[in-house]
Amino acid sequence: MRVIAEPAFKDRYENPYTWLLYTQMTRLGVDIDEFSPLRLLQNKYAIWHRHWPERNLNNSNIGVAIAKTQALLFLMKIARSRGIKTVWTIHNLAAHERRYPHWEAKFWHGFIQQLDGCISFSQAGMEAARERFPTLKELPNFVISHGHYRAEYPNHISAGEARAELGIPTSAKVLLFFGKIRPYKNVTELIRVFSQFSDPAALLYIVGFPEVSDLKAEIEAEAISDPRIRINLDFIPKDQAQIYFAAADLVILPYREILNSGSALLALSFNRPILVPQRGSLGELQEQVGAEWVRTYTGEINPGHIETALNWVMNTKRPELAPLSVFEWKELARQTIDAYHTIATK
Numbered sequence: 001m002r003v004i005a006e007p008a009f010k011d012r013y014e015n016p017y018t019w020l021l022y023t024q025m026t027r028l029g030v031d032i033d034e035f036s037p038l039r040l041l042q043n044k045y046a047i048w049h050r051h052w053p054e055r056n057l058n059n060s061n062i063g064v065a066i067a068k069t070q071a072l073l074f075l076m077k078i079a080r081s082r083g084i085k086t087v088w089t090i091h092n093l094a095a096h097e098r099r100y101p102h103w104e105a106k107f108w109h110g111f112i113q114q115l116d117g118c119i120s121f122s123q124a125g126m127e128a129a130r131e132r133f134p135t136l137k138e139l140p141n142f143v144i145s146h147g148h149y150r151a152e153y154p155n156h157i158s159a160g161e162a163r164a165e166l167g168i169p170t171s172a173k174v175l176l177f178f179g180k181i182r183p184y185k186n187v188t189e190l191i192r193v194f195s196q197f198s199d200p201a202a203l204l205y206i207v208g209f210p211e212v213s214d215l216k217a218e219i220e221a222e223a224i225s226d227p228r229i230r231i232n233l234d235f236i237p238k239d240q241a242q243i244y245f246a247a248a249d250l251v252i253l254p255y256r257e258i259l260n261s262g263s264a265l266l267a268l269s270f271n272r273p274i275l276v277p278q279r280g281s282l283g284e285l286q287e288q289v290g291a292e293w294v295r296t297y298t299g300e301i302n303p304g305h306i307e308t309a310l311n312w313v314m315n316t317k318r319p320e321l322a323p324l325s326v327f328e329w330k331e332l333a334r335q336t337i338d339a340y341h342t343i344a345t346k
Contacts, residue, residue: 001340004084005049006035013238016152017262018051024333030340037075040084046344048079048086053111057095057104065100069107076114085116085343090129092259096182097212108133115139117343119336121146121260122281128259140346142339145288146260148327149269154239155246162246166205166230173202173310176248176272178241179263181210181219181233186254188215190301191222191229193254197303202310206231207244245270250313254301258282268293268322275309277301288326292318 005022009032012019022032033039040048056068076086088111095104112133117140120126126143130136163170175194181187187206194204206223210216216233223229236244245251251267252275259280267274268289276282278296286294295312297305 001046001337001344002031002033002044003047003049003340004033004035004040004043004045005051007051008032008034010034015262016149017146020147020149020152020329021333021336024329025337028330028333028337030337037071040075040079044082045079045084047340048076048084049340050086050088052091053088054092054095054104054107057100057107058097060099062100062103066103069103073107073110073114076111080114080116085346086114087117087119087340087343088115089119090121090125090259093129093132096184112136116346117141117339119144119339122284124284125259125281128280140339140343142335142342144332144335144339145327146262146265147329147332148324149262149266150324151329152238153241153266153269155242155270157242157246159246162243165243166247168203168247171201173199173314174205174248174250175202175306175310176205176207176244176251176267177253178205178207178236178244178251178267179253181206181208181212181215183212183215184256184258186256186301188218188222189256190252190254191219191226193301193303194229194306195222195226197306199307199310200228202228202306204229205244205248206233207236209233209235241266242270245272248272250275250309252276252301252306252309255279256300261285264294265324265327268324271320271322273313273316273318275305289322289324290318292316293322 007018008022009019026032057065059065079086112135118136119142120129123143126141177187210233223231251272253263255277264274264276273293275295278298282296286296295309
């Protein structure tokens with residue numbers, strides 16, 4: 001089977017998800033090519049696997065956003081005319097920035113009409129996708145989990161060493177937000193809520209690069225009034241991520257809306273318990289990993305959620321390693337290949 005994927009291997013150092021998946025698939029005998037329009041037009045593929053097709057709609061230039069999305073829809077029509085099956089892994093159901101609602105609605109209509117199958121990381125995600133795009137019910141659908149990141153990120157520093165490097169007292173209760181910062185991730189609200197939480201031993205670290213320029217100034221302005229809040233708003237190389245996770249007692253991801261979270265799996269890959277909203281796939285993640293590793297809350301994040309979560313972290317026994325066997329890449333690659341075969345024969 002020959003597959004073209006976008007992205008396939010090129011995003012390893014930004015988000016290693018597709019690199020990890022396709023590396024395992026190549027070991028299982030699948031021929032994977034990195035997408036380019038020329039490759040798609042020049043070669044015969046069984047499957048075109050698409051991830052994050054909405055990315056172009058995050059472009060701040062409306063002309064570029066429209067041109068790129070229209071080009072994608074045109075290529076999908078050509079692919080279909082040549083017998084290539086297009087598969088979508090559902091990472092999101094909308095562009096993060098929601099810049100162009102009219103054009104985005106037109107894009108999704110055209111995109112969904114050209115699909116031959118789809119993959120979701122959770123049953124909840126699949127149900128949400130079918131509700132938003134009812135046409136998906138007519139296609140082959142597959143639920144295949146997102147894999148973990150244990151093999152991809154260095155993780156050898158001790159908690160004591162990490163705290164010493166960051167200047168954190170051993171007695172501190174450290175909460176960590178880690179990952180790219182976008183409006184829907186609710187970081188400024190997390191800072192406001194944490195400032196209302198009065199425990200003097202608690203520290204909040206905000207670590208990640210703001211994808212929207214205004215967010216950096218907002219976060220800095222909110223954080224400056226509370227000395228318990230520390231921020232690092234730069235891109236964090238892979239070998240440095242371990243410092244922040246090793247120093248943390250709890251990873252908190254207070255998303256206003258979420259379908260899937262690679263950051264949640266990254267935290268669990270570092271064996272750190274997480275506090276997340278009961279939204280999207282995160283309830284299923286709790287069922288898969290266990291309530292001693294994943295704590296959920298309903299509604300908007302508030303100081304009470306932080307207090308009870310810290311008590312939970314400090315007073316709940318858990319093994320040294322989070323149980324992530326259901327997220328092993330080799331098995332997920334096999335499941336994806338099986339999905340390809342089903343879609344290719346429809």
